[in-house]
Amino acid sequence: MSNKTLVPDKLHGYLLQVIHMLYELISVDDRVVSVEKLDDVAVEIDGKVIAEQLKSVTSANNPIANRASVFWKTLYNWCT
Known part of the structure; x- marks a missing residue:
C-alpha cells in the first residue's frame, strides 16, 4: 500500500507561516x-x-506555470 498523505508538505507550509509571523512580531x-x-x-x-x-x-513542479492552479487562484484572491 502506498502512502499518499501530504502531511509533510502541509506542515512545511504552515511552519513557513509561523516563521514569517515571528519575523513580523520582532x-x-x-x-x-x-x-x-x-x-x-x-x-x-x-x-x-x-x-x-x-x-x-x-x-x-514550477509553481508559476500556466497549469499551476494554486498560483492563479492566489492572484485571483488578491485581486478581489
Whole structure:
C-alpha cells in the first residue's frame, strides 16, 4: 500500500507561516500579527491590515506555470 498523505508538505507550509509571523512580531513598530485568521499571515498596524499569502512548493513542479492552479487562484484572491 502506498502512502499518499501530504502531511509533510502541509506542515512545511504552515511552519513557513509561523516563521514569517515571528519575523513580523520582532519589528520595532507596535503591531498585531495573526496566522490563518484574515489570511495566511495578517499584520495590523494603526488600524490598517496587510494580508499576506505565503506559498511553499516542495515538489519539482514550477509553481508559476500556466497549469499551476494554486498560483492563479492566489492572484485571483488578491485581486478581489
